Amino acid sequence: MLNTSLKRVITLTVVALIIFLSLFLIMNINNPIPEVHVDANEITFETPEELDAAADLIIIASPSKKFMDREHQVTFFDDGTIQDYYTLTEVQVDKVDKVDKAPNNFKIILSV
Numbered sequence: 001m002l003n004t005s006l007k008r009v010i011t012l013t014v015v016a017l018i019i020f021l022s023l024f025l026i027m028n029i030n031n032p033i034p035e036v037h038v039d040a041n042e043i044t045f046e047t048p049e050e051l052d053a054a055a056d057l058i059i060i061a062s063p064s065k066k067f068m069d070r071e072h073q074v075t076f077f078d079d080g081t082i083q084d085y086y087t088l089t090e091v092q093v094d095k096v097d098k099v100d101k102a103p104n105n106f107k108i109i110l111s112v
Helices: 004-028 048-054
Strands: 058-063 071-076 082-088 091-098
Antiparallel strands (some): 071 082
C-alpha cells in the first residue's frame, strides 16, 4: 500500500500534467493547419489503341499492400518546406501486355 506522501506526489504530478496539456492545447487551437496544393501530371488516352501506340511497355498491376502500409517518403528544403513526396509501392503484376518495343536496357523479371 502506498503511503500518503507518495499518493500526494502522484496526484500532484497527474494534475500538473493535465494542466500543462490543457494549456498546450488551448494555446495551439488557433494555429491553422497548413494546406498543400499539388497538381498531378497525367497523360490520358481516349482509346487502348492510342495508349498502345504511345507506350513502349504496358504492364497491368495491382498494389500488394494497402496504402497506409506502404513506405511513404518525404524530402524537405533547408527551410523545412516540403520539396517532394512519394510512396514506394510493391505491385503484383497481373499482365504484361506489350514488351516488343521495350528498351534494350530494360529487364523484365516476373516472379509469381
